[in-house]
Amino acid sequence: MSYPRKPISKILLTISLLLLTLMFASNAFAASQLEQDAGPYQVIMQMNPETPMVNQSGTMTIIVKNKATGQPVTGAKVTMSNPTMMGSNSNDGGNMAGMDMSSSMNNQSGMVMQEQSSMGSMSMEAGSYMMQNMTFNQPGQWNQAITISSSLGQSTVNFPITVGKSGPNYVLIGSVAGVVVIAGIIAAVLKGKKK
Numbered sequence: 615m616s617y618p619r620k621p622i623s624k625i626l627l628t629i630s631l632l633l634l635t636l637m638f639a640s641n642a643f644a645a646s647q648l649e650q651d652a653g654p655y656q657v658i659m660q661m662n663p664e665t666p667m668v669n670q671s672g673t674m675t676i677i678v679k680n681k682a683t684g685q686p687v688t689g690a691k692v693t694m695s696n697p698t699m700m701g702s703n704s705n706d707g708g709n710m711a712g713m714d715m716s717s718s719m720n721n722q723s724g725m726v727m728q729e730q731s732s733m734g735s736m737s738m739e740a741g742s743y744m745m746q747n748m749t750f751n752q753p754g755q756w757n758q759a760i761t762i763s764s765s766l767g768q769s770t771v772n773f774p775i776t777v778g779k780s781g782p783n784y785v786l787i788g789s790v791a792g793v794v795v796i797a798g799i800i801a802a803v804l805k806g807k808k809k
Contacts, residue, residue, distance in 0.1 A: 653769030655762055656681045661775060668753050668780040676727060676743045678762055686741025690764035693724035694745060700755040700774070724761065751776040 632694065649658045658677040666672035674694075678687040727743035750756065756775040 617793045618729050630780070631673075639748065643673050648760075648773055650771050650773070651681055652762065652771035654681055654686070654766040655679065655687065655769055656770075657760065657762065657771045659758075659760070659773045665776050666748070666750060667778045668679050669749060669751055671746075672748045672750075674727075674745045674748055674758070675730075676760055677739065678741045678743065678764075680766065687762070687766065688729065688740055690729075690741075690743070692727040692729075693741040693761045693763075694760040695724040695761065695770075696726060697756045697758045699752070700757050704759050722790065750775075 647658060647660045649656065649667070651657070656679040658679075660675040660677070662673045662675070676692055678690055678692065679685060680687055725745065727745045729744040730744055754777060756777060758773050758775050759770055760773065761770045
């Protein structure tokens with residue numbers, strides 16, 4: 615008994631839809647990365663998610679390297695000051711009204727970021743400092759100052775953070791819908807093979 619062969623175009627369409635869905639899904643959870651030099655340091659800031667939404671928890675990771683050698687800087691004190699909204703009057707020492715943290719912030723020295731090697735994190739590279747559960751309650755352009763102190767000296771670097779308005783995550787919704795469509799196509803192809 616011979617079975618009719620499925621057209622190759624259906625198989626290629628299924629594979630294309632699967633790749634497109636995976637691409638959108640990976641972009642939905644991607645982290646942004648910005649790099650700047652500050653005094654003796656090369657500083658890389660990673661924000662996850664790339665564009666945090668209002669009332670959505672995010673994670674900031676700061677990777678500190680010696681600018682001259684490229685080696686990670688461990689044992690540094692890395693602090694976040696009060697973020698300010700770009701274009702706002704910063705004479706009040708910073709505007710913290712739009713951001714909530716899981717732990718308290720000392721107004722004089724800021725909030726100390728946790729070094730990942732001291733937390734036993736094997737997945738993070740040396741010289742990584744992290745702040746979790748950053749939640750902004752106002753959309754807009756924010757400026758986050760990071761101060762690094764180590765035996766190399768003290769320097770401050772500023773990174774922009776864009777906070778979007780909360781709403782449906784269309785990329786995630788589209789990704790889930792794409793997976794459902796692909797599963798349906800695969801089920802139809804398999805059902806056709808059984809007949």
